[in-house]
Amino acid sequence: MRLDFMTIKNENKKILLIESDQVLSQSLIRMLNKEDYNLVFHKNLEKAICDLKTKHFDTIIFGLNQPFTNSIDSLNHLQSLSGIPEIIVLSSFNLDEIKSAFQSRLINNILIKPIKKETLLDCISNIKTFA
Template sequence: MNVTKKKINILIVDDDEKIRELLQAVFSDMEYTCDTACDGQAGFKKTVNASYDLIILDLNMPLMNGVDCLKAIRQVDPLIPIIVITGFQDIVEENKQTLSLANSIINKPFKIEAFINAVQSLIRIKK
């Protein structure tokens, strides 16, 4: 019997193209599929129209910031694992209650190994 493993599908929502490209390259090497969005509004639309195993969400973005995007995603899918990434600790402090909806918050700059570990642990939890 041939058992095929389901590909892990990750959505990366960040306005920084370099971050999107870096994470996409890392996850591609791990044989995960990635989709990207450059702002919260586009990211939210993608979560409504597709299924993801994990969402990586920046906080400080145009059109719809990460806090509002997180709230909107949780209304549609309260269980999908979400990692929030940010370089702005003040935004985290101001939005502690809403950000508790995320599974993990990782500060930029981050070590890629620690980031991968966080992703893998959340994917294992979801399975």
């Protein structure tokens, strides 16, 4: 399996996963595949931008990584793209630190790693923008 880009097909629920952690991304891909989501995976935002410009996504799952400030800049860039969908942030940082950094941004959920399957699936199922 190629780990820098992957698409899983299901026409109803479109999710863009941006996560550089190889182990976590493999786990999330398997989990979301079993749930029949239409998933497009990229290791970083730069590689995901082309898909963001040409495809509609109902949500983005975005992994915050070190350094934290670069992740904030990446998220700002992500949100500046037109037609921004809802965003779920995955992080190993302190929850209060993340909430204060993202107060004014369109973050729907912040999940702290390790991610529980049920919690992530609940976040996704609560998004009302699926086509």
